[in-house]
Structure formats: C-alpha cells, structure tokens
Amino acid sequence: MSIKRIKIVPILLLLPSLLFLGIFVYIPLFQNFYNSFFNFSVFSQTKEFVGLTHFKELFDDKVVVIALINNIKYAVISVVCQVFFALVLAAILEDRLLRKFAPALRVIYFMPVMISISVIALLFSFIYNPQMGLLNSFLELVGLEQFAKPWLGNAGTAIYAVIAMSQWQSIGFITMLFIVAIQKIPHELYEAAEIDGAGKIRKFFSITIPQVKETMFVNVLITVTGSILVFNEPYILTNGGPGVSSMALAVHMYQLGFLKDNMGYASAVATLIFLLSAIFAIVQIRVSGTGKDD
Template identity: 80%
Template sequence: MVSRKNKWIPFLFLLPSLLFLGIFIYIPLIQNFYNSLFEFSVFSQTKEFVGLKAFKNLFQDQIVTTAFINNIKYAVISVLFQVFFALVLAAILEDKLFRRAAPVLRIIYFVPVMISISVIALLFGFIYNPQIGILNSFLELIGLENLAKPWLGNSTTSIYAVIAMSQWQSIGFITMLFIVAIQKIPKELYEAANIDGAGKIRKFFSITVPQVKETMFVNLLITVTGSMLVFNEPYILTNGGPGFSSMTLAVHMYQEGFVKDNMGYASAIATLIFILTAVFAVIQIKVSGTGKEE
C-alpha cells in the first residue's frame, strides 16, 4: 500500500516542467490577453484601458480577413504536400526497389530543412525574378512563356509563390518522420500481404497508412498549427505584399506591434492566433481519436 508521503513523489517530478510551462507559456499568454485590453506603444509610460475594443476591430479589419484566408491556404496546401505527399514519398523510399539509393535520396530531401530560411528566401528570390529568374526562363524554354509573370509582384500569385517555398523546405522533415514510422511496421504484415497477392498500392492503403496513424496525427498537428503561426517566409520574401495579398496573421501582428507601434492591437492579434491554433489542435485530436484503445 502506497503511503501518503509517496503519493506526492510523481507530482514532484512533474513540478519542474509545470513551472517551466507556467513561467514561459501560460503567464505570458495571460499577460498578452491583459495587454490587448489597453492602447499603448512600446515606450508608453501609461496604458489607456479600452476593454474589448481591439477584438471588435479585428472583425472590422480587412487585413485580418485576408491574412486568415492566407493562413488557411497555407494549411490546406501544406497538409496535401507536407503530410500526404510526404507519406507517399516515404513509402517509395522504403520500397525494395529504392533500397540502395534510399540513403542518398533521404539526404537530398532533408538538406533544405537544414538551410537557413534567409538563404532559402534569397534563393527563391532569384528563382521568382521576372527578368532573370529560373522559373520564367524554364517556362519560356518549354514554350509556356505566356505563363511567365512576376510571381512575387503579382497579387494573385504572391501567396502561392511563398507557400511553394515553404513546401520545398519543410517536406523533407515530415518525410523523415514517416520513414521512421514505416521502418517500425512489422515485416510480417507485408509478407502476409505478398502471400495474399496484394499489390503495392493495396499494401500502402491497407498496411502502411493504418500503421502510421499516430505519426500522421503528429505531422498533421505540426503542419496545421505551423501554418497558423507562419511568419518567416512571407515576411522575408514579400513582407505581406504586394498590398496585403500575401499577408499572414503573424506578419500583420508584427507590423502592428513593431512598425505601427500599436502594441495593444498586436496583442489582440496574437490572442486570435492562439485561439485559432488551439481550436484547430483540439479538432484534430477529437477527429483522429489518437491515443484511444481500439
């Protein structure tokens, strides 16, 4: 029988992590919401209490609407490429046909993850350049010069050009996570499927996909929440332009807080980002049913 004294030992082990979360996450969240109730700048000596005025302005701010739609576009496209396409890519790399070349291919796909985002943005700036860019030159080479355009300077294509850069950099990381999960699948399942005469596609959907369910949930969570928080790519490539066509919530928050010096409104945008991220995370947890015994 466990004594009362020993019952508190597990909580003592949890205490350091709880303190860490409280100091660096939960207290700042509460402080951020508190700041959103005031109008002030970085160097303000006093704060003017305005209540929920900043949150009311969020629903009237057209830039917030555009930024939210762009974040949703980020999430949808990232799920398609960074999760589903990455799973297919991982399955191909783990196939016997590519076993010898797999180590080299893994390195090739993972290298972009290790490159600084600033370097990648500079690289894609050259690729998207309307005069000397590789992309437009390639389109002209294959006879599709009518599709050539200033990708980052066009309000229709700018957000998709930014998203494309993000997919190029991030897909290798998700692929590696799937590869690790696939390697843990018991070989007996594939051997039994071979005996039954199942093809590669049938084995992929009947064995690989169900067996990597937990990893898929983690990757979906990482990808969707990351899409709500995305900042580096649009800020470095376009700074949210042209106009506000490639604006995201994080870039808008930065501009309001550190460019326009409107810290109260920036805090409200930060609170909105947190709420959206938390809602999407909860929805994914509920829908996936991860961690439940079957």
C-alpha cells in the same frame, strides 16, 4: 515514509518543466490576453482601458480577413504536400527496390530542413526574379513564356510563391517522421498481404496508412499549427505584399505592434492566432480519436 516519497518524487520531477512552461508560455499568454484590453504604446508607461474594442476591430479589419484566408490556403496546401505527398514519398523510399539508394535520398530530401530560412528566402528570390530568375527562364525554355510573370510582385501569385518555398523546405522533415513510422510496421503484415496477392498500391492503402495513423495525426497537427503561426516565409520574401495580398496573421501582428506601435491591437491579433491554433488542435484530437483503444 516510503509511500510519501513515491508520491513526492514524480511531482519534483515535473516541477522544472512546469516552471519552464509557466514562465515562458502561460504567463506571457495571460499577459498578452490582458494587454488586448488596453490601448498603449511600447514606449509608453500608461495604458488606456478600451475593453473589447480591439476584438470588435478584428471583425472590421479587412487585412485580418485577407491574412486569415492566406493562412487557410497555407494550411490546405501544406497538408496536401507535406502530409499526403510526404507519406507517399516515405513509402517509396522504404520500398525494397530503393533500399540501396534510400540513405542518400533521405539526406537529399532532409537537407533543405537544415538550411536557414533566410538563406532559402534569398535563394528563392533569385528563382522568382522576373528578369533573370530560374523559374521564368525555364518556362521560356520549354515554350511556356506566356506563363512567366513577376511571381512575388503579382498580387495573384505572391502567396502561392511563398507557400511553394515553404513546402520545398519542410517536406523532408515530415517525410523522415513517416519513414520512422513505416520502419516500425511489422514485415509480417506485408508478407501476408503478398501471399494474398496484394500489390504495392493495395498494401499502401490497407497496411501502411492504417499503421501510421498516429504519426499522420501528429504531422497534420504540426503542419496546420505551423501554417497558422507562419511568419518567417512571408515576412522575408514579401513582407505581406504586394499591398496585403500575401499577408499572414503573424506578419500583420508584427506590423501592428512594432511598425505602427499599436501594441493593444497587436495583442488582440495574437490572441486570435492562439485561439485558432487551440481550436484546431482540440477538434483534430476529437475527430481522430488518437490515443483511444479500438
């Protein structure tokens, strides 16, 4: 009886989480995939089976191509700023020279994470304002007025303006994760490196980076997956405009489903977003070899 109880208890403990995942993740996921084979309206009770037509449309949809390129730009810039720069920032904050100021600096860097994205978007809409915005005013102040432009109204700069806002908000969160990882590194490693004559940069590349490899993997996964799923920032700031220059896949999916009432094709775009996220996660796990014994 005791052996059976031991086997049943773990299963019973897992049941609530499995039930939660099944109801709110896996069932909607399969339902969305099923819907992508049909052409239907959100207000209609009938569905017209169209097979793989919606998936074929994905290859001919120029908006999907533009949105995919924007998501890739989002991911590359986010990895550079939110992962690599955040790691450098975390290492600086954990340096002995800044120990007294580190707690206050952590609060300052983490504060944007706690602010609502709607408030941040409103703030940056003032910053990017072409007439009285802080960014153009600063450029004029330092004699670079030739670079001033309507950042959100220019097709060439809109997506980068949106990405910049996202980096400002998110870098504090990734920095905190790196700080926790750096604090767990044994101080004996740094002391031994100092005895061998290693400087700060040498210790950063030879000790800090290898010791936070697991956290770096998690942060890259969070950052890139978030870049593929990004919706709030481009939707609130530009709604994908001007034209479709700052369109993201999630914004395109929303517009198809709720503005154009093409739920079947919107489900196909949602399936594409899921596949991209899943493929990257699998590749990242395989390449990094995280969790395996050396």
